[in-house]
Amino acid sequence: xxxxxxxxxxxxxxxxxxxxxxxxxxxxxxxxxxxxxxxxxxxxxxxxxxxxxxxxxxxxxxxxxxxxxxxxxxxxxxxxxxxxxxxxxxxxxxxxxxxxxxxxxxxxxxxxxxxxxxxxxxxxxxxxxxxxxxxxxxxxxxxxxxxxxxxxxxxxxxxxxxxxxxxxxxxxxxxxxxxxxxxxxxxxxxxxxxxxxxxxxxxxxxxxxxxxxxxxxxxxxxxxxxxxxxxxxxxxxxxxxxxxxxxxxxxxxxxxxxxxxxxxxxxxxxxxxxxxx
Amino acid sequence: xxxxxxxxxxxxxxxxxxxxxxxxxxxxxxxxxxxxxxxxxxxxxxxxxxxxxxxxxxxxxxxxxxxxxxxxxxxxxxxxxxxxxxxxxxxxxxxxxxxxxxxxxxxxxxxxxxxxxxxxxxxxxxxxxxxxxxxxxxxxxxxxxxxxxxxxxxxxxxxxxxxxxxxxxxxxxxxxxxxxxxxxxxxxxxxxxxxxxxxxxxxxxxxxxxxxxxxxxxxxxxxxxxxxxxxxxxxxxxxxxxxxxxxxxxxxxxxxxxxxxxxxxxxxxxxxxxxxx
Numbered sequence: 322x323x324x325x326x327x328x329x330x331x332x333x334x335x336x337x338x339x340x341x342x343x344x345x346x347x348x349x350x351x352x353x354x355x356x357x358x359x360x361x362x363x364x365x366x367x368x369x370x371x372x373x374x375x376x377x378x379x380x381x382x383x384x385x386x387x388x389x390x391x392x393x394x395x396x397x398x399x400x401x402x403x404x405x406x407x408x409x410x411x412x413x414x415x416x417x418x419x420x421x422x423x424x425x426x427x428x429x430x431x432x433x434x435x436x437x438x439x440x441x442x443x444x445x446x447x448x449x450x451x452x453x454x455x456x457x458x459x460x461x462x463x464x465x466x467x468x469x470x471x472x473x474x475x476x477x478x479x480x481x482x483x484x485x486x487x488x489x490x491x492x493x494x495x496x497x498x499x500x501x502x503x504x505x506x507x508x509x510x511x512x513x514x515x516x517x518x519x520x521x522x523x524x525x526x527x528x529x530x531x532x533x534x535x536x537x538x539x540x541x542x543x544x545x546x547x548x549x550x551x552x553x554x555x556x557x558x559x560x561x562x563x564x565x566x567x568x569x570x571x572x573x574x575x576x577x578x579x580x581x582x583x584x585x586x587x588x589x590x591x592x593x594x595x596x597x598x
Numbered sequence: 599x600x601x602x603x604x605x606x607x608x609x610x611x612x613x614x615x616x617x618x619x620x621x622x623x624x625x626x627x628x629x630x631x632x633x634x635x636x637x638x639x640x641x642x643x644x645x646x647x648x649x650x651x652x653x654x655x656x657x658x659x660x661x662x663x664x665x666x667x668x669x670x671x672x673x674x675x676x677x678x679x680x681x682x683x684x685x686x687x688x689x690x691x692x693x694x695x696x697x698x699x700x701x702x703x704x705x706x707x708x709x710x711x712x713x714x715x716x717x718x719x720x721x722x723x724x725x726x727x728x729x730x731x732x733x734x735x736x737x738x739x740x741x742x743x744x745x746x747x748x749x750x751x752x753x754x755x756x757x758x759x760x761x762x763x764x765x766x767x768x769x770x771x772x773x774x775x776x777x778x779x780x781x782x783x784x785x786x787x788x789x790x791x792x793x794x795x796x797x798x799x800x801x802x803x804x805x806x807x808x809x810x811x812x813x814x815x816x817x818x819x820x821x822x823x824x825x826x827x828x829x830x831x832x833x834x835x836x837x838x839x840x841x842x843x844x845x846x847x848x849x850x851x852x853x854x855x856x857x858x859x860x861x862x863x864x865x866x867x868x869x870x871x872x873x874x875x
Contacts, residue, residue, distance in 0.1 A: 352703055439859060
């Protein structure tokens with residue numbers, strides 16, 4: 322259809338709604354031409370709140386003149402019944418998959434909401450918080466030598482190549498202690514890895530970036546500077562890649578990659594899969 | 599079963615595997631007694647890689663003496679066929695839900711992998727990166743007055759009440775510019791909000807924490823200090839809650855909440871739902 326109606330998608334959950342939104346987002350990105358507006362409805366923990374959700378679904382249907390899509394991770398049958406009085410396409414994670422898993426595992430599902438993104442859900446919650454604190458304390462070369470001993474990975478690369486957001490993502494999503502350390506013009510002149518990271522070669526992972534993109538990013542920070550100029554960006558990225566190649570440091574180009582894609586690549590490249598839960 | 603076998607769960611994707619893992623993790627937390635070991639297999643983009651995955655599934659089945667569970671977000675039928683030669687319980691997000699969505703939207707799914715967590719997927723990728731940089735630059739009271747003008751939310755609370763990881767999560771997950779600002783003993787003595795945040799009252803959100811828990815967290819940082827002592831933690835949290843109540847700042851207790859739960863609560867409490875995609 323050339324001019325599809327704008328539709329509302331609800332992400333409904335007994336807890337944070339993160340799983341419902343991830344599920345819905347992944348599915349809807351398969352329909353790039355669909356005009357969909359997302360609404361989160363987390364913490365739906367009783368019938369009254371479910372009835373309120375049903376009212377919102379009906380209101381959206383009336384406004385959009387097309388029925389909404391509901392991505393749900395609700396687990397309590399009574400709450401689900403109270404919701405389903407509203408007409409919508411229900412895409413229900415547990416409804417579809419809990420049955421096959423119960424048969425396979427020969428166990429009953431708990432039907433308790435909020436286990437996945439709560440504190441109690443995973444023994445690794447504390448590890449994630451510690452990793453976030455670690456990444457903050459070891460950002461951009463700030464750290465003692467001892468601090469880097471504790472790193473699972475040390476990201477290296479020129480200024481603004483994507484090290485900081487990637488370090489934080491690795492920490493937050495996977496509980497990985499990711500330090501990051503800049504490669505600066507002085508390192509290229511000396512033609513040596515910075516002394517603080519040289520003893521940790523096995524943990525180094527490099528990020529590089531196209532000089533044109535780097536110049537744009539740096540220009541926002543320091544307009545008109547030598548630092549942001551294309552020739553300088555070209556010089557720094559070329560020198561950094563040469564150094565990484567010579568030192569045998571694995572690296573990837575972050576230019577067209579999201580922090581999620583960079584992180585998943587790093588997890589594969591250096592053996593961090595022990596951090597699977 | 600009292601002594602269930604340890605099983606392997608695979609998270610298989612044509613891209614990062616984040617959706618597959620989120621889906622699998624949410625479903626498996628419904629079976630707290632199941633002994634499951636998770637393995638990520640991202641970037642399965644051709645038949646060869648799918649055949650390698652099938653080998654890994656078979657090897658796990660032999661080792662575990664029970665067939666694995668495969669959580670998949672694969673979208674390419676040829677790759678799916680190459681994988682499915684291995685015996686497993688397949689929990690396949692797209693297989694189940696793309697059909698109903700195609701009917702409802704009257705559109706064909708693109709069947710292109712990696713749209714959800716790539717850079718191109720969302721216009722808000724750049725907003726997320728900017729928000730991460732913003733949170734880093736406005737952590738723990740570091741900011742100019744002008745900087746706080748740009749904040750979507752400013753988290754306040756005593757030292758170690760959970761402000762920093764929550765700010766970073768809000769930025770990374772939702773693209774929200776979250777600054778954070780500590781409430782310190784001097785503020786309680788003056789009995790006034792810090793001057794830098796007073797003009798931004800409408801954006802303030804407070805975190806508090808049980809003094810016993812706070813003392814434990816601070817004790818790890820500065821063992822034996824006055825700062826970490828239980829009487830001092832009790833004094834600070836009581837004074838902070840009194841100040842937040844008096845100033846009409848909404849707040850929640852972070853003691854037993856994950857950063858995901860705190861963030862979802864903040865999103866609801868102050869109107870940040872415009873940040874839905």
